[in-house]
Amino acid sequence: xxxxxxxxxxxxxxxxxxxxxxxxxxxxxxxxxxxxxxxxxxxxxxxxxxxxxxxxxxxxxxxxxxxxxxxxxxxxxxxxxxxxxxxxxxxxxxxxxxxxxxxxxxxxxxxxxxxxxxxxxxxxxxxxxxxxxxxxxxxxxxxxxxxxxxxxxxxxxxxxxxxxxxxxxxxxxxxxxxxxxxxxxxxxxxxxxxxxxxxxxxxxxxxxxxxxxxxxxxxxxxxxxxxxxxxxxxxxxxxxxxxxxxxxxxxxxxxxxxxxxxxxxxxxxxxxxxxxxxxxxxxxxxxxxxxxxxxxxxxxxxxxxxxxxxxxxxxxxxxxxxxxxxxxxxxxxxxxxxxxxxxxxxxxxxxxxxxxxxxxxxxxxxxxxxxxxxxxxxxxxxxxxxxxxxxxxxxxxxxxxxxxxxxxxxxxxxxxxxxxxxxxxxxxxxxxxxxxxxxxxxxxxxxxxxxxxxxxxxxxxxxxxxx
Numbered sequence: 254x255x256x257x258x259x260x261x262x263x264x265x266x267x268x269x270x271x272x273x274x275x276x277x278x279x280x281x282x283x284x285x286x287x288x289x290x291x292x293x294x295x296x297x298x299x300x301x302x303x304x305x306x307x308x309x310x311x312x313x314x315x316x317x318x319x320x321x322x323x324x325x326x327x328x329x330x331x332x333x334x335x336x337x338x339x340x341x342x343x344x345x346x347x348x349x350x351x352x353x354x355x356x357x358x359x360x361x362x363x364x365x366x367x368x369x370x371x372x373x374x375x376x377x378x379x380x381x382x383x384x385x386x387x388x389x390x391x392x393x394x395x396x397x398x399x400x401x402x403x404x405x406x407x408x409x410x411x412x413x414x415x416x417x418x419x420x421x422x423x424x425x426x427x428x429x430x431x432x433x434x435x436x437x438x439x440x441x442x443x444x445x446x447x448x449x450x451x452x453x454x455x456x457x458x459x460x461x462x463x464x465x466x467x468x469x470x471x472x473x474x475x476x477x478x479x480x481x482x483x484x485x486x487x488x489x490x491x492x493x494x495x496x497x498x499x500x501x502x503x504x505x506x507x508x509x510x511x512x513x514x515x516x517x518x519x520x521x522x523x524x525x526x527x528x529x530x531x532x533x534x535x536x537x538x539x540x541x542x543x544x545x546x547x548x549x550x551x552x553x554x555x556x557x558x559x560x561x562x563x564x565x566x567x568x569x570x571x572x573x574x575x576x577x578x579x580x581x582x583x584x585x586x587x588x589x590x591x592x593x594x595x596x597x598x599x600x601x602x603x604x605x606x607x608x609x610x611x612x613x614x615x616x617x618x619x620x621x622x623x624x625x626x627x628x629x630x631x632x633x634x635x636x637x638x639x640x641x642x643x644x645x646x647x648x649x650x651x652x653x654x655x656x657x658x659x660x661x662x663x664x665x666x667x668x669x670x671x672x673x674x675x676x677x678x679x680x681x682x683x684x685x686x687x688x689x690x691x692x693x694x695x696x697x698x699x700x701x702x703x704x705x706x707x708x709x710x711x712x713x714x715x716x717x718x719x720x
Contacts, residue, residue: 255544255549257314258408262542263402265319265534270326274319275382281312282375289368297368317545322538325529334474338467341518349460364428390437394681395615401674405651406539412645415531416540418589423524426487426584429579430517432562432572433494435580439568444503451503458507462514470522479523484583484664486520491576498572527591533598535685597688613713618675621712626667627703633665636700639693640669647671647692650685651678666703676713 265273288305291297328336358366397405410416433440441452473482473520478498493512525544532540555575563571637657644655652671660666673679701707 254310254314254317255546255553257311258318258542258545259403259406259539260399262318262322262539262545262679263397263399264315265322265407265538266406267396268398270319270323271382271385274316274323275379277312277316277319278375278379281309281316282372282379284309284312285368285372285375289365289372292365292368294554314545318538318542321525321529321541321545322534324351325534325537330530333472333529337525337529338470338518338522341522342467346464347462349457352456354451354458368510392684394677394684397681401678402539406466406536406543408651409532409649410540410543411534412648413531413540414590414645415593416528416543419524419528419531419591420543421589422483422586422591423521423528423544423704424551425484425554425579425582426490426520426524427548427551428555428558429487430490430494431552432559432575433497433513434552435556436563436568436572439563440497440506440572443568443569444506445646450603452509455510458510459514462511462718463518464514465511466515466518466523470519473519479527480587480590481592482523482590483520484587486523488580488582490516490520493582495573495576498569498576509641524591527648530595531598533600533685533687538568598693599688600684601686601688601691603683603686603690609711613676615677615680616675617713618673618678619677619714620673621674621714622671622673622679623708623710623712624669625708626669626697626701627663627707628665628667628700629702630665632700636667639696639700640667642693643669643697646690650690652682679711 261277284305288297288302288309291301291305324340325333354370355367358364358370411421433617437455438452441449441455445451477485490513493509493516497506497513498508500509528541528544529537549559559571559575562574626636640657644657647655651673655671656669658668658670660668673682698707
């Protein structure tokens with residue numbers, strides 16, 4: 254899921270999301286059917302099961318970014334936090350019901366029927382997806398190229414302060430929680446001697462805590478902002494995890510696992526909501542794929558790191574050290590804000606594209622745009638500050654590079670330039686223009702004191718040189 258997240262996000266943004274989601278679910282259903290068939294034929298070896306689990310993981314990795322991207326399509330912006338909380342409830346309900354049903358089938362009918370049920374559920378989900386009708390994204394341009402889409406997705410996240418903060422915070426939180434998740438079977442074995450039954454109970458208890466917290470999230474969000482939710486959620490998760498590690502009896506461990514589930518869903522939902530609200534629709538799947546990479550990367554790295562700590566110093570030391578490290582980092586990373594004022598990322602007309610006099614081929618380039626401003630020198634510092642925001646906005650929408658120059662012969666004369674890969678990418682930026690970009694443009698133009706608007710010119714690179 255870490256390796257394939259970003260390619261999946263790029264495909265989800267440049268193709269029809271409904272068909273892409275259906276194709277990923279078809280993959281999952283096919284793997285599930287193959288697994289069930291092999292199990293029914295008594296031909297499912299351990300190596301085959303691992304290989305099929307890997308193939309299933311590919312399907313899940315390809316499905317997650319597009320699923321995250323379509324949530325805002327089916328709910329309003331105001332309903333998004335509640336919708337993500339509902340998604341958390343359904344996921345944790347499955348965490349409770351799945352092991353329970355599987356355990357009953359294992360005990361009563363055998364492992365074959367677990368795989369058959371899994372195939373049936375996967376096929377049913379595919380049917381639901383095919384019945385859903387997604388909203389068509391208006392565009393007159395051809396789809397982005399795959400590798401270019403990946404580059405722009407990474408660039409967008411890098412140039413978005415909110416997404417950078419969310420990415421780092423979810424990475425550190427997943428690093429913190431990975432120790433308990435990875436070592437939970439050993440905690441269960443310590444409590445009961447054997448472990449499988451206790452492991453299921455611990456998972457179910459954590460899932461129940463997550464569901465309970467999801468129902469309380471609207472009330473908590475009314476009292477705490479997103480930064481406070483992440484801070485207290487991470488702190489409570491650390492304290493509860495350490496308690497699970499050192500508690501001597503089940504009667505202390507189970508309430509602590511309940512609190513772990515509450516803290517986990519509160520923090521994860523807040524971070525996911527912040528990421529969704531920071532992304533415009535045209536790059537949403539790629540942005541959420543980066544979010545997934547941070548989440549899965551932190552989980553994988555943490556499992557490896559704290560697994561080694563457990564091997565050397567014991568399970569309790571590993572979980573407690575993860576909790577202490579997570580809590581200790583909170584004062585240091587508090588400046589990485591995931592809250593603040595949400596900006597309007599709805600698409601709006603750009604209205605700044607002049608038709609070229611000469612014919613320009615779509616893939617001809619690079620394209621350089623220059624904009625000349627005349628400003629009052631007394632407001633130069635404020636102008637440069639706004640232009641730094643402009644730099645990030647241009648790069649988020651796909652520009653290859655950006656620069657600002659001051660004229661040495663004319664006071665208050667500034668020249669902005671930015672580069673696009675080709676004429677098609679230059680046109681594509683218009684479909685990525687949002688209400689927040691329009692507001693920034695007005696702030697920029699407010700500094701211009703010339704009688705005419707800023708002079709804007711476009712140049713296309715001449716790739717042929719004649720001697």
